[in-house]
Amino acid sequence: MALKTADEYLRSLQDGRAVYYRGEKVADVTTHSELGVGARHCAIDYRLAADPHHASLCQVTENGRTLNRFYKTPRNADDLLKRRELIAATTQAGRAIIQLIREIGTDFLFAHAIVAHAMKETLKAPYHERLQAYHGYLAENDLAMAVAQTDVKGDRSGGPSEQEHPDYYVRVVDRRKDGIVVRGCKAHTTSSIYANEIIALPTRALADADADYAVAFAVPANVKGLRFIVSPLSGGSKSAFHYPVSSRHKIYDTLTVFDDVLVPWDRVFLCGETAYAGVLALGFVEFHRFTAISYKLPLMDLMIGAAMLMAEANGIEKAGHVREKLSRLISYRETVRALTVAAAHECALKGPGVAVPNTTITNIAKQYFAENYHAMVQKIQDIAGGLLVTGPGEEDLANPETKADVEKYLGGKKGFGAHNRLKLFNLIRDLFASEIGGYHELLAIHAEGSLEAQKITILRGFDAAACRSFAAECAGLDL
Ligand SMILES: Cc1cc2nc3c(=O)[nH]c(=O)nc-3n(C[C@H](O)[C@H](O)[C@H](O)COP(=O)(O)OP(=O)(O)OC[C@H]3O[C@@H](n4cnc5c(N)ncnc54)[C@H](O)[C@@H]3O)c2cc1C
Structure with a gap:
């Protein structure tokens, strides 16, 4: 088999x-x-x-x-x-x-x-x-x-x-x-x-x-x-x-x-x-962190997509602060993606011919992802608004006594009725403001090693001697 x-x-x-x-x-x-x-x-x-x-x-x-x-x-x-x-x-x-x-x-x-x-x-x-x-x-x-x-x-x-x-x-x-x-x-x-x-x-x-x-x-x-x-x-x-x-x-x-x-x-x-x-x-952990930065991509895609749709649903997609937040989310995703690709391209062959992703770049990508994750979640929560955690329940849409209220009052921009808007709130809350949202935050910080572990590896892995000599030369140090 x-x-x-x-x-x-x-x-x-x-x-x-x-x-x-x-x-x-x-x-x-x-x-x-x-x-x-x-x-x-x-x-x-x-x-x-x-x-x-x-x-x-x-x-x-x-x-x-x-x-x-x-x-x-x-x-x-x-x-x-x-x-x-x-x-x-x-x-x-x-x-x-x-x-x-x-x-x-x-x-x-x-x-x-x-x-x-x-x-x-x-x-x-x-x-x-x-x-x-x-x-x-x-x-x-x-x-x-x-x-x-x-x-x-x-x-x-x-x-x-x-x-x-x-x-x-x-x-x-x-x-x-x-x-x-x-x-x-x-x-x-x-x-x-x-x-x-x-x-x-x-x-x-x-x-x-x-x-x-x-x-x-x-x-x-x-x-x-x-x-x-x-x-x-x-x-x-x-x-x-x-x-x-x-x-x-x-x-x-x-x-x-x-x-x-x-x-x-x-x-x-x-x-x-x-x-x-x-x-x-x-x-x-060197291989494991490469895995980590590889599996983050779909989550970052959802961050961008959900933030865009929510901004449209709320009618704020053209607002300056929203465009700024979307551009930060895109930069975040693209930085992690580009570092992941670079880590693969700059791999080293070790032992019996195993390609190891570039350690320093992999750790920088993982650290960058983790240190900025909560700030990126904040942007999505900000765009969504408070209904993310205070909206009505599924049962209120089913109950004829409350259904009309929910449908009438929770619509957003024309074309985004209450049903679609609630679905978006639910997607964002599920991934970024619920128990699984908290899980993702902890996953970012601790899984594949805590932030300190990445810092130590970056410091160990990067050959800073040339930078030090260059600075000493520019300063005219007599060492
Ligand atoms: C969602 C999730 C999934 C995971 N999946 C797996 C898995 O499948 N398999 C697996 O083996 N592990 C897994 N891990 C474990 C992960 O690698 C650890 O959580 C991580 O290494 C941190 O260890 P810890 O949780 O014991 O925290 P701790 O090591 O207790 O860290 C807490 C804090 O203490 C600091 N600290 C720890 N020791 C010292 C020290 N000696 N001096 C100074 N500061 C110190 C840390 O830097 C950190 O700030 C997972 C973790 C999470 C959150």
């Missing part, structure tokens, strides 16, 4: 995995009244791949087999640009809500291909071959993956072995003939309950004392001892009128608990090599 249908994918999630939601154990995530929405949302990825209109984007042929393009290791700028296009297309099909059932997993595979290659050369470590075999297994079976990197971390000022108890970071508690036993908990694992495979890796650089925490591995989502505690806080509602996007498209994140899970050796990709933990953690 090389390409699964959406139905086959959904059936593959009915495997007895231990999922807890709002205090209850969930028998089947695909048929659950709330979590089922997220399962169908993730299935979009498989539906798109099977759609003949998207075949050339979603599929590749390797060694005579048709595979999903997500599994293709990027070898040059063109591969990265195609990957970017694919990420944007799947996100657009999900109405700007990400699925992330392949992107983050393959970010790990690409990053670790480089690290494991280096470990093979320096330590004769077996991880490179294991990883290649695992990559082939995922591609051949068209599997969905989630990545659990972020540990719960406890006191942020200390490393893993300096914590109040030893399980604030995932660690190896036993090394056996048949594999390792891991214990601990990762936080914020996106789409884990919709994945076939859970991949774990270290979240930070580690000291020699932290050898048990230097661990990377993969397990099936239904493995014994693995529990998912799903967050209900990403919002969304059942009303398609009030929540036109999030009622149908939903993302869930979990606390992912490894309660003495046995990992066979062929699924262990790092075990005790502390010197490589930070290298892998950082290498992964």
Whole structure:
């Protein structure tokens, strides 16, 4: 098998995995009244791949087999640009809500291909071959993956072995003939309950004392001892009128608990090599931030489109301050897009010939997106007006006693009757002033690493020595 249908994918999630939601154990995530929405949302990825209109984007042929393009290791700028296009297309099909059932997993595979290659050369470590075999297994079976990197971390000022108890970071508690036993908990694992495979890796650089925490591995989502505690806080509602996007498209994140899970050796990709933990953690986020700036595009498109339509509906599209806001939204989108394309074009070939997007440019794009996101949301909220959060409900349009009032009083510019205007308010509120709106704000700031992480990488990655020498020369310094 090389390409699964959406139905086959959904059936593959009915495997007895231990999922807890709002205090209850969930028998089947695909048929659950709330979590089922997220399962169908993730299935979009498989539906798109099977759609003949998207075949050339979603599929590749390797060694005579048709595979999903997500599994293709990027070898040059063109591969990265195609990957970017694919990420944007799947996100657009999900109405700007990400699925992330392949992107983050393959970010790990690409990053670790480089690290494991280096470990093979320096330590004769077996991880490179294991990883290649695992990559082939995922591609051949068209599997969905989630990545659990972020540990719960406890006191942020200390490393893993300096914590109040030893399980604030995932660690190896036993090394056996048949594999390792891991214990601990990762936080914020996106789409884990919709994945076939859970991949774990270290979240930070580690000291020699932290050898048990230097661990990377993969397990099936239904493995014994693995529990998912799903967050209900990403919002969304059942009303398609009030929540036109999030009622149908939903993302869930979990606390992912490894309660003495046995990992066979062929699924262990790092075990005790502390010197490589930070290298892998950082290498992964470099790919992951490129994914991030790629999946932001449909959301920025919706920002522009919704702001334009709302301005028209309110009859303010020609006002100077509105044109200024629209131009800022467009500049915002185009800056992130241009930086993403530049990061792909200025990629570097590393390890066994993997094309890595330009690190500095990728981080600048991610930081620019995140630091300006709230300001851009403010512009849309400003154009929309207060009815965004004070408008009447769907039921008031159905009730004959209030319907006429709503239709008469909530029209805008000629041509934009109350119905259309309310639909626009609902779209904007759903994405930018609701629980999912708050989720997007947090996603911008923290997902793929907090703002500080990007700043540190920018400072590290840019060679400022030439700038310093130039300034010293201009100043006539005698250094
Ligand atoms: C919506 C969403 C989805 C996500 N999806 C995933 C996922 O699929 N997989 C995954 O592994 N992770 C995921 N993440 C996790 C994301 O990478 C983290 O949220 C991010 O790295 C920040 O970590 P944290 O949330 O623990 O916050 P913290 O690390 O606690 O950060 C809070 C603040 O503390 C600061 N800080 C932290 N440590 C220090 C220190 N030592 N010294 C000084 N300041 C410090 C930070 O800079 C920040 O300002 C997701 C996050 C979000 C919000």
